[in-house]
Amino acid sequence: MPRMVRLTSLAPHKIEAKDIPEGKALFVCTCGLSQTLPWCDGSHKAARVHEQPGSLYIYDHARRAIVEQRPDAELPAP
Numbered sequence: 001m002p003r004m005v006r007l008t009s010l011a012p013h014k015i016e017a018k019d020i021p022e023g024k025a026l027f028v029c030t031c032g033l034s035q036t037l038p039w040c041d042g043s044h045k046a047a048r049v050h051e052q053p054g055s056l057y058i059y060d061h062a063r064r065a066i067v068e069q070r071p072d073a074e075l076p077a078p
């Protein structure tokens, strides 16, 4: 489901080689709700439970709680 989150960073997050554990898989957040961006922290699991198809979700500043739910305006087919 689509969601809107307010991101205020003006710079990239640099990933140093020392931050990458050897032989371990890395999971980068693609849902936008992680508290440890750019890494996935499991926050996407709550989205699976609380979000339904056909709606657009707006989260609070902390990206923890849904503050608004709107009908999803579907994009036209490419």
Ligand code: FES
Pocket (backbone or CB within 6 Å): 028, 029, 030, 031, 032, 033, 034, 039, 040, 041, 042, 043, 044, 045
């Ligand atoms: S994909 Fe965003 S917290 Fe897991």
